Amino acid sequence: MASSHSHSIADIKGAKVLMVGAGGIGCELLKTLALSGFRDIHIIDMDTIEVSNLNRQFLFRQSHVGQSKAKVARDAVLKFRPDISITSYHANVKDPDFNVDFFKQFSVVLNGLDNLDARRHVNRLCLAADVPLVESGTTGFLGQVTVHVKGKTECYECQPKPAPKTYPVCTITSTPSKFVHCIVWAKDLLFAKLLGDKNQENDLNVRSSDAASSSENVDDVFERRKDEDIEQYGRKIFDHVFGYNIELALSNEETWKNRYRPKPIYSKDVLSEELAPQNGNVDENHASDGGLSVSAMASLGMKNPQDIWSVNESSRIFLEALRLFFTKREKEVGNLCFDKDDQLAVEFVTAAANIRAASFGIPLHNLFEAKGIAGNIVHAVATTNAVIAGLIVIEAIKVLRNDIKSYRMTYCLEHPSRNMLLMPVEPFEPNKSCYTPLSLEINTNRSKLKDLVEKIVKAKLGMSLPLIMNASSLLYEAGDVEDDMVAIYEANLEKVLAELPSPVTGGTMLTIEDYQQELKCNININHREEFDEEKEPDGMVLSGWTQPVSAPENKDKSIGNGASTSDATIAAAESEKDDDIGIVSPLKKRKLPDDSDISKAAAETKNHKQLQVIDDEDDLVVLEGNLDGFKKRRL
């Protein structure tokens, strides 16, 4: 390996690579792959281009906003490398078209994804297809690249990933202590209650319905009566959630013994009794009526998203935003979902969160910051993505050369550790108890679903109330199930696998879950005709299962768990971020002492062995000895 790249050219030219993600890392990666001589690149991305992508996703221009990332990226790279083949898919990598057989055609898969869910999915498919995976993630100045080769290094899921952050219900509804709690309250409870689906359960009333007042009346508060003046309605809501609810909460002395006692805020205290005189300004909004461009800030003459609003300003924005929703976007009221690109929604949430924060003595935040928290916006810069893309290609080339000894996970750090800004660490061994994925040999034309449930799911996986899915269709669910479904499931149990409504055949991947145990696993089905009655009495063989899986920790009662609201909506500031936190997690999860010292710790754990390997290649075995001598001479 004297000249590290000239010898790789044949490997590179013959390789067929799959890139998943054409975003921040993806644009850089596609460019670097093309420059490095890769000639057959496939790229999947379901997203379209947005303005906020343009500061780093350099293959895209203003004129491309709204178009497919995968396609535009392909076209842009073909401009400077017209002689290579790039195939783009404007699609979700989880689509059934991208199955194990699809993955099998590639020499290596390169991930530039932004969420845990898709990463897990690609990881499982790579394991099932036995295709090496190079995984990556960045946030701000931090980044990481890892290599996952079946049987050689750990897979992406060999170590548990941190679950999306959730907050206890009562922290959100009653005892917020951080601004993010106020944002979650404003976005997932208040916004959802006033403007979202009315039928969705919502914890906004937990506090007030605990109290003596009749819950029916409380519910009515949020309902706008026919012909009710919008200004009056807004003030009623304001007084209820920022005044009345806080007073009710205060009546429970026990709660506030060791806590900051919140101040109720009523609209008359922060706004003049007069109805706000904005009717004159309303016309300004007429031009862009009804669209996402409606803005309470604009109609109140406020411009700078970096300014922190006073409680008075927040209150005016709150009422104005509500008024605009009910007058300019009335058709959407009742089915709105919070969207970080919806200016009016961001204004409403920022205002509500700030009023609540003021009430609870929590520092106020400007709209720009609030938008970042509410929209789970990941910090991103071009430079980190460029560095990470370079590292991905270096690892991909090692994978193509099957140069296992040289594989490295590399961390891109903000502050150097042991002089290193880019820190390579030897990959970890596969985790033997990793539950991903299992494979099952079974005769799909003879075995019934019942056999699978009894002999594998219950007997081997130890599940008691399993749920079995084939892609998106539910085949079986035990436990508390509606009557009409019970009949369908009973019928399914008696069916042969290949004859199920959604047939299970060789190549199918089943997802089996037990909510109660919080256990989930995937099983790849391989069809086999004959089984040895003596050695394989079950008539099926499960492999990859070595020991019971321990249920993931972190199941404190959280708003996403104990309550009605789903994890996905309530989990603040995480959905895109989980990956990025990965820079901490792979080290942290190995129980190293201190987060702040992760890099040092990683170096400590791994460096010893690693240095030896590397020094070996560099003829440094001799140097080690010489260095000592050299040092003595110097002294």
Add this chain to the structure above:
Amino acid sequence: MDVDGEELTAQETALYDRQIRVWGADAQRRLSKAHVLVYGMKGTVAEFCKNIVLAGVGSLTLIDDRVATEEAFSSNFLIPSDENVYGGKTLAQLCCDSLKDFNPMVRVSVEKGDISSFDVEFFNKFDVVVVSCCSLSAKKLVNEKCRKLSKRVAFYTVDCRDSCGEIFADLQDYKYSKKKLDETIECHLQYPTFVEAISIPWKALHRRMSKLYFAMRVIEKYEESEGRSAGEVSIADLPGVLKLKKELCTAQSLNESHVPDTLLERLVTNTTEFPPVCAIIGGILGQEVIKAISGKGDPLKNFFFFDAFDGKGIIEDISDSNAGR
């Protein structure tokens, strides 16, 4: 907080949203007022230019009068592959055309001439000067000119050979702020010039000094003594390079094992850039220049080395104050 009170436009806030979340609106304003000069339009500098144009510097000036050849675009994605397009144009002109497209808010322009021939006043127009693929004497000269100005002009050199890369930074007398816990603290660093740094006796450097540092100095010296331009070496030069290494090690009383022959062989054999390393070095350099302009965060002092061989990206402080450690 506000340096000059000017606010970012709504257009800037929307475009730079994700990075303002990293370095703040204040740093973004400073960036938009900064003027950057680059010399030597090969792959690494192309990467660097892309990064700072995307980041939104005020202006970028490119110098490279060489005419584009097939070799030039091997690692430079700014040059169109069609000979009908690149034929006859200089590298700087071609790169300028592509970069303009990346961010309409950045002024990208071309200056003609040899980097060594510009007078001191010329450099006064810039806040940051980056030179690449140029001779030892040109590096020294430009660094010296930047130092002569009353204002602080940050000077960088950057080079990639085979799968190795090197960055040098001279921020002169540099003050910046950084966050420590919840406080913002003021810091102060004194940088040596390129000449001062490379004049520090090798035996005074710490014993784990990156081998790439020594190897790059040997090649630089060899090219100068043979009258070659930067990168103009081949495997045929290896015996001469090895001979020079022996001489330098003897003169500097450094054990020769600090400058492995295998490393020198790689550096002379493959003088073309390795695109992944261009991306890495261009990314790190982009980040450093952004730090230097915004005055936020620890800048690297004063060398950075990356070798794809071991995958380490190492910062070395090669200055008087640090010698002898």
